[in-house]
Amino acid sequence: MSYELNYWSTSPLPTIFAVCGAYIALMMLIMCLFMYSKQRKNAYIYMAAAFFFIMTYEGLNIHSAWTGKPVFSPESDVLRFIQLFSFVLLNISVVMLYRKIRTMHYWLPLLSAALLMLPFMLPSFLPYTLDPIWQSIYFDVLQLAALYLAYIQVTPRIGQPIKYALGLAVYVIWTILQAVHTYYGSLSPALQGLALALPVLFYSIVFFILFRRIVELMQSIYRSAITDGLTGLYNxxxxxxxxxxxxxxxxxxxxxxxxxxxxxxxxxxxxxxxxxxxxxxxxxxxxxxxxxxxxxxxxxxxxxxxxxxxxxxxxxxxxxxxxxxxxxxxxxxxxxxxxxxxxxxxxxxxxxxxxxxxxxxxxxxxxxxxxxxxxxxxxxxxxxxxx
Known part of the structure; x- marks a missing residue:
């Protein structure tokens, strides 16, 4: 995350955290593509797409922190779109890692993308442009809705609910700090550092959830290859x-x-x-x-x-x-x-x-x-x- 705050203008921390986030996203993208080539499980494609967007997001932050000339402002609709859409894809993929979902749920990414694209499309249909503050409020409402649905729909349906709930709590804190910066424009140095570290922590938690699930699936595949399906004894x-x-x-x-x-x-x-x-x-x-x-x-x-x-x-x-x-x-x-x-x-x-x-x-x-x-x-x- 790249915040235009004077305190961090000469600090290497924004670059370091952005690089760490991009590296984790890249590793998970490669891991998901590899697992998809082996198992053809759609969950890995959704998660790979999510981490492609996350890698793009962090890549823009690396450019911003390295050059000091952000491509987009922190409140940019483009960055918010990438951030929220990757979050939606991530939640869908986590559910799909543990259970089959109904066909209608495959339309969720399209619905989410349409809602997130609304601020970009409105100016072409309306004789006026939405005020930036209302655009921020619009994205905040979508973000809160996504977090709420993640807590009530995703957490109870997966095998690692506590760990994922912890990840969502980290994401909530990150969201709050983003909102404070957007509407009040000031954060203490400690909170600025926390805001930089939270995305990396969230990605790390998701990484461990994915890694553990892959191990579970591999163990299940191996066990099904050596045991009898009815009795559980060795075949x-x-x-x-x-x-x-x-x-x-x-x-x-x-x-x-x-x-x-x-x-x-x-x-x-x-x-x-x-x-x-x-x-x-x-x-x-x-x-x-x-x-x-x-x-x-x-x-x-x-x-x-x-x-x-x-x-x-x-x-x-x-x-x-x-x-x-x-x-x-x-x-x-x-x-x-x-x-x-x-x-x-x-x-x-x-x-x-x-x-x-x-x-x-x-x-x-x-x-x-x-x-x-x-x-x-x-x-x-x-x-x-x-x-």
Whole structure:
């Protein structure tokens, strides 16, 4: 912001603050364009446009502070237009970062631009020109309306309401100082310095809001790529990736394979919604029992798997605890098989062993736990006696 005040005529602070504001705007413009190229989310285009106008605004302030010959006066309609229009775009883009907005809201920038252009168009239609003081009042009214709408419409709809409310409070103080300068023409040196710093503070707050939201979206995208959308457990591909990693190191791990008994019948009699609820309930039990000792995943359909990586944990006890809790806390039972990794066994082989043990549980009564090693021993006994 460039104020024509004698106190600051030789000070480097107006230039420094304007450069800082322009730099932040440039960085955010680049960040938004980059994110749009990756996600094609319209919010980034709106925010990029907002920071393009902010960068233009601060560029004019840099010219004013550097040359001492402002292109426009501080009360200029052009500067007020750029400032207010960028604020409107910024609020729309912040909402769009968190939720989809109705089609009618896309007309808000056009409506705002029309209202802001009114002081430029009136002289061509009216036989007189509006007095500058009324132009300032007109822009102040629009600014207050924009701030009010931002507080009641934007803040409750985003994931960082306190932080954004703080940013709006900074913007309000900046607006008040602008009004004092416009109508009274004098600010103390301390308030002049504050007026120069507030825009940079506001841009910084918006930057942190954007940065945090981008991190959240990236985490969400990554998590959706590695987890099952219904249960929240690791998907089969990512689970097997972990299993192969542990198996390659020949660590002492165990695989647990679970299958919900009579799941198809549950689907047919009570519907998919009810079956999905039961599946999520069983998945939650498994996740709780494996917390701190291993990982869980959805192998496919009603098949859920787990990997015990804690050396102190006994897979038989973990599997039995899961079976007992499912039988006691849900309307279904599960058949479980498990196998302990042995030297020379690959990750996919270990999972096949656990699957075979589960199949044994399923075909010998269900709602039970079977150890692959015990099955192998039992199948070898007749051969030994026959020999």
């Amino acid at each position: 089969r591909r990512h689970f097997m990736k972990h299993l192969d990693h542990y198996a390659a190191q020949e660590l002492k791990i165990s695989a647990i394979f679970c299958d919900i008994d009579n799941f198809k019948k549950l689907n047919d009699t009570q519907g998919h919604a009810r079956a999905d609820e039961v599946l999520k309930q069983v998945a939650a039990i498994m996740e709780e029992e494996l917390e701190g000792i291993g990982i869980t995943g959805r192998y496919g359909g009603e098949e859920l798997v787990a990997l015990v990586v804690d050396r102190k944990a006994k897979p038989a006890q973990v599997a039995e605890k899961i079976r007992a809790r499912v039988a006691g806390e849900s309307i279904v039972t599960i058949s479980i098989g498990y196998s302990v990794l042995r030297k020379g066994v690959r990750g996919d082989e270990l999972m096949k062993q656990a699957d075979k043990a589960m199949y044994h549980s399923k075909t010998t009564g269900k709602n039970k736990v079977s150890d692959y090693r015990s099955l192998k021993t039992a199948s070898a006994e007749p051969t030994e006696s026959a020999g």
